[in-house]
Amino acid sequence: MKKIKEGKFVFTGELEPEKTTDLTELVESAKKLLGHCVACNVTDNPQSMAYMSSLVASHIVQRDSGMECVYQLRCSDRNSIALTSDLLGAGALGIRNVLALTGDHTSLGDYPGSMPVFDLDSGQLVYLIRRMVDEGVDLNGKPIEHPPRFHVGVAGNPNADPLDSEILKLKRKVEAGAEFVQTQVIFDIEIAKTFLKEMEKYKVPVLIGIFPLKNYGTADYFDKYIPGVHVPKDLLAKMKEASEIGDKKKKMERYDEINLDYYGDFVHEIAHNTSAAGIHVMAVAYERITPPLIECAKI
C-alpha cells in the first residue's frame, strides 16, 4: 500500500490455502514471488469451498516467507461478531491489508447446505474496518484497547452488465472508506480501459486482475465454470494445441510462451497508458510466470 501511495506501479500475487493443514507449498510460492510482487492476496474460502482459514494462512505466509499479505475476508461465513473478532486477531498477528469481500453464496461451494450468513456486506465490512482503524471503536462505538491498523481494499467487477450499476456501487464502497479496488479477472484490455476511465472520478487506486492460464485444463475450466468471464477463443485454441505436445518440458514452455504473448502487451499497455495503480496476478500455483510477465511491463 505504501508503494501504491508513492505512485509506484505495483504487482500483487495470489495464494490459495486449500483443504490442508500444510502450508509448505504456499510459503514456497510466496518466496518465489518476493522481489516481484509487493504483496500477495490470501484467499478466503474461494467459491465457498471449506478451506483453511485465510487469517492463519496469511500469518504463516508472512512469518515464514516475509511476503506481505492481503488478508481476504468474506461476509458469507461470519456474522459481525466473528468478523470483528477475526479482525482483532489479524491486528495482533501483524496483518496490514484486508480485502473486504461479500463472498460467493455458500450454496456454490462444497458445503452447499450450510447457512449463508451475510450479516454485513462488503461495504459494511469496510465501514466496520474504518471504525476500528480510524476511530478505535467497534461497530457499535465501543472502544478497542489497542485498535488495529489496516489498509482496506474491495473488489470491483469490470465485466458487470450494466456497468453503471457497478460503478455507482463502488462509489458507496469508496465513500465507506475503501483505499483500493482490485478487479475480478479481465481478459479484454478494452474492458479494463473502460472500467479505469469510469473509476477515475473516485480517485482510488485500481489494481487490474489478470489470470494467467497454467494449462489447458485450467483454461477450459475457467471458460466453462467461472461465470461472466470467457477465455478468448483464440487463446483457448492455442492452449488446446499446446496441450497436445508430448514432451512435458516443451509443453510447459509453450504454455508460458502463449501467456507471455497474450499478457505481455496487456500488462505493458496497462502500466504505461492507463490510470491503473498496478496489476493483480492471479497465477495460483503458477508463480513461475509472474516474474517474466512483470518484465513485459518494462517499468
Add this chain to the structure above:
Amino acid sequence: MITGERKDLEELMEIVKTYNSLAVVGCDGCVGIYQIGGFKEAESLASLLKMGDKIKNGVVQDAEAFTVIRQCDKELIEKELGGKLDKFEAIVSTACGVGVQTMAAVFEDKVVYPALNTLFMGAQDREGAELYELCKGCGDCVLHLTGGICPMTRCAKGLLNGPCGGAVDGKCEVGDYTNDCAWVLIYEKLKSMDRLDLYTTFRLPRDRRPSMSPRKLAGGAKY
C-alpha cells in the same frame, strides 16, 4: 400468501402408520387458494393414505377429509370442527406450519401432523403459475428505499448495498443464473424513477433484532 409443498407420500405414510383412523384437515386460506392444501387436496390425501397403507398391509382403516376457512384462527377451527374430530385417533393438517400448530392448540388431546413443508411468503406470477418468495417479514421494511423490490428476500444474500459481484447478464449466481439479480432490478427501477440517489446511498449494517425469532405482537394492529 403462505406457500408450501406436500410432503412425499412415503414420508407421510411413515408418520401415520400406527393410527387406525385419521382426520385430514385442509385450509381454505393461502394453501387452499394455491391448491396446495385446500379441501380437495385434503380429500385426495385422505384416500391416498388409505390406499397406500392398504397396499403395505398397514393399519389405517379410515381417513376422512375436512376443511376450515383459515386454520390459523382458533375460533374458526372451534366453530367449524368442534366435536367432529372426536372419533379420529390423529389429525393430519394440510395447512401451513401456523395452521398445524393452531390446530394442535385447539385439539390438545390429539396429535396433529403436518402434511406440508411450509415454504415462504410469496405470490404467483401470471404466466408460469410459479410461486415466488417476495417478503421475509424482516421487521424493518426497506421497500421505500429500493424501488419496491425486496433486497432481503429477492437478493440471495440479502444485501443492503448490492449488487455483489456474482450477477451475470442480470441473473443471480444462486439458482444457476435463472433468477433475476434483485439488485440489477432495483438499479433499473430506481433509474426509471429518477431516484438513483437512493441507489448510491450507503446503507449501514442492519439491526437484526426485529427479525429474531420467536417474535410476538401485542393484540390488535397499531394504527
